[in-house]
Amino acid sequence: xxxxxxxxxTPLECRKLHVVSLGGDTDSGxxxxxxxxxxxxxxxxxxxIFLVLADGIKxxxxxxxxxxxxQDKTYVLTAETILDIxxxxxxxxxxxxxxxxxxxxxxxxxx
Numbered sequence: 001x002x003x004x005x006x007x008x009x010t011p012l013e014c015r016k017l018h019v020v021s022l023g024g025d026t027d028s029g030x031x032x033x034x035x036x037x038x039x040x041x042x043x044x045x046x047x048x049i050f051l052v053l054a055d056g057i058k059x060x061x062x063x064x065x066x067x068x069x070x071q072d073k074t075y076v077l078t079a080e081t082i083l084d085i086x087x088x089x090x091x092x093x094x095x096x097x098x099x100x101x102x103x104x105x106x107x108x109x110x111x
Contacts, residue, residue, distance in 0.1 A: 002035035
């Protein structure tokens, strides 16, 4: 299966992952990105994104203030916050300020 390199950039970290697919929510609906995707820009809703890594492992990340840009076969995700879902616990969700996002994240975590 084809993969692509996803560059992830936040104010605190930079990393690259080899990914089969990436999906999540935007204000206009859901999206899924695969290798060879047409040039696009997605403003992501605060909440969960879903990745399938090159080794088949499925990961979920909480994102806030995120934009995904695909241009010239380069995939870049920039965000104010990106947290592995394993770090998002009940205490984090209690402190989070947007009840709609919390409800959506809890629903997606249960799926």
